[in-house]
Amino acid sequence: xxxxxxxxxxxxxxxxxxxxxxxxxxxxxxxxxxxxxxxxxxxxxxxxxxxxxxxxxxxxxxxxxxxxxxxxxxxxxxxxxxxxxxxxxxxxxxxxxxxxxxxxxxxxxxxxxxxxxxxxxxxxxxxxxxxxxxxxxxxxxxxxxxxxxxxxxxxxxxxxxxxxxxxxxxxxxxxxxxxxxxxxxxxxxxxxxxxxxxxxxxxxxxxxxxxxxxxxxxxxxxxxxxxxxxxxxxxxxxxxxxxxxxxxxxxxxxxxxxxxxxxxxxxxxxxxxxxxxxxxxxxxxxxxxxxxxxxxxxxxxx
Amino acid sequence: xxxxxxxxxxxxxxxxxxxxxxxxxxxxxxxxxxxxxxxxxxxxxxxxxxxxxxxxxxxxxxxxxxxxxxxxxxxxxxxxxxxxxxxxxxxxxxxxxxxxxxxxxxxxxxxxxxxxxxxxxxxxxxxxxxxxxxxxxxxxxxxxxxxxxxxxxxxxxxxxxxxxxxxxxxxxxxxxxxxxxxxxxxxxxxxxxxxxxxxxxxxxxxxxxxxx
Numbered sequence: 001x002x003x004x005x006x007x008x009x010x011x012x013x014x015x016x017x018x019x020x021x022x023x024x025x026x027x028x029x030x031x032x033x034x035x036x037x038x039x040x041x042x043x044x045x046x047x048x049x050x051x052x053x054x055x056x057x058x059x060x061x062x063x064x065x066x067x068x069x070x071x072x073x074x075x076x077x078x079x080x081x082x083x084x085x086x087x088x089x090x091x092x093x094x095x096x097x098x099x100x101x102x103x104x105x106x107x108x109x110x111x112x113x114x115x116x117x118x119x120x121x122x123x124x125x126x127x128x129x130x131x132x133x134x135x136x137x138x139x140x141x142x143x144x145x146x147x148x149x150x151x152x153x154x155x156x157x158x159x160x161x162x163x164x165x166x167x168x169x170x171x172x173x174x175x176x177x178x179x180x181x182x183x184x185x186x187x188x189x190x191x192x193x194x195x196x197x198x199x200x201x202x203x204x205x206x207x208x209x210x211x212x213x214x215x216x217x218x219x220x221x222x223x224x225x226x227x228x229x230x231x232x233x234x235x236x237x238x239x240x241x242x243x244x245x246x247x248x249x250x251x252x253x254x255x256x257x258x259x260x261x262x263x264x265x266x267x268x269x270x271x272x273x274x275x276x277x278x279x280x281x282x283x284x285x286x287x288x289x290x291x292x293x294x295x296x297x298x299x300x301x302x
Numbered sequence: 303x304x305x306x307x308x309x310x311x312x313x314x315x316x317x318x319x320x321x322x323x324x325x326x327x328x329x330x331x332x333x334x335x336x337x338x339x340x341x342x343x344x345x346x347x348x349x350x351x352x353x354x355x356x357x358x359x360x361x362x363x364x365x366x367x368x369x370x371x372x373x374x375x376x377x378x379x380x381x382x383x384x385x386x387x388x389x390x391x392x393x394x395x396x397x398x399x400x401x402x403x404x405x406x407x408x409x410x411x412x413x414x415x416x417x418x419x420x421x422x423x424x425x426x427x428x429x430x431x432x433x434x435x436x437x438x439x440x441x442x443x444x445x446x447x448x449x450x451x452x453x454x455x456x457x458x459x460x461x462x463x464x465x466x467x468x469x470x471x472x473x474x475x476x477x478x479x480x481x482x483x484x485x486x487x488x489x490x491x492x493x494x495x496x497x498x499x500x501x502x503x504x505x506x507x508x509x510x511x512x513x514x
Contacts, residue, residue: 110412153359155462159457163455
């Protein structure tokens, strides 16, 4: 009798354990739970992250996924997590790997971005990109079903605060760091920062001609000042403030070395040929290194 | 004709907003169409005005009526012209006669205010929150655990709302008397809700013209 009782206890405890384990993994291997009610999705390390944040008054998403199959995975996870609707979708940037999947959430979701995001999306829209993607696989084609470009409903200038139920989202404009409309999102109570494209994880950023390293330093300094516990970059695994520190150190070294070479009278072309960054040998995106040198050159010669 | 209509209405709207000592609005409130899908609720006898923008993705209400009967009357008028729900409430001025009707619409409507207004709402003492929940008896259940800040979006400088193809621009207008005042500009129709900036006594240089 006693043995039976113990066996039942043991069975129920193991069942409970199994069920809780199942709940944690239910969403699939591409989801990470970083805090209570906050989940991050990306299918591959280098893909754009998408954030799911549950609140008492509905769901808030940060970016809609790298490509439509990712957006559908996010939508499925939202359905598993809650019966509440996606009320807001905040864009860290207007580029297609963060915005193509909007059509799956809006309407009814209200899309929020910094001023200039709509113009940027319209200007960059290239139907060939979608066609090329759709040709990749039947799954991709199916995921695109119903696609149309959905541009932001709210564009703010400089700073905005969104309160949804018990959570607060502070939106900060990051000037000249990556796109025409970069936004970092800060959850002060949870101390979680979505740092947008200001920093990659062991990865060189694509520094377009209008981006500047001094502005990037300013953004990094401002974001570090928030003292986040968790940093979710635009691309790459969520981690700590170390992501911002690493990026700041890299730009510091880059500007220092390019500056030294400029003082030695070297031309931009010479610097591009000669400059080495042995500390960052293991970083991805080496094809972007030349435009990083150009940005550093602009910073030291202007 | 149409060319003159919108500037005329805009000026008239500004004029109506400038509460002078003597009443310049009639004994009865009026729900007046200013342009396609844009309506002014002109408060009676100098009561606060409201503006209503109807879009295919919901209604935007700018200011919420002088008191509870006025707010209900605004809602009744909205429901007479559209089946769309009120999705956004925009507050141009942090005074009871502009914000007091908010709990009739929100939640579920999202409320847009300036950062300085949000800061004030956040600091409200429990008795103010309690009064907010009780303003409309029919809303007590929906507002049971609700804090007025819970559905607020606030901005620092400028914000543009693009809902169902209707563009609504919000402009922060610094005002010594009313921290967090904003003006609302509808560029597609040329209609402006001047907020308190449209108040003649505060802006002596303001020229109000009503074109025939």
